[in-house]
Amino acid sequence: MVRVKKLLGRRLSLREHNVQINEAYGMMKALNKLTELGMLHTKVIVE
Template sequence: MPDTGNQGILEMKLVDALKAGELKQWKLMNHYHQRSLSETAMYRYKQLISAKLSLRDYNGQVGEALAGVKALNKVIRLGMPVRQKIS
């Protein structure tokens, strides 16, 4: 994640929220959970597919990324439990 220039200020606000016992509220206000989920998804993509795109053309890179996402979704679905209705 690139440095935004005010990273120190954000970290101090986080520390203050942690000390005041308001960490859960801070996470909700800053959409921390959504960011965490997206970072986890990108980590999985980079570990399973590739850390960088190999094609030079932009349209080729878009296609490569979409193919990687489709493959990743299939892999994730394979690991999901099969749900059956119990009578």
């Protein structure tokens, strides 16, 4: 949670605990997508 907060915002903006969890999941999904975009995609060519 600490890493997510450092990268995507200092604090969660919503007050209810259950809603904060959903907000954190959304942040983690965005972070995973950004990580995926930075990964190399390679194909093995066999001759």
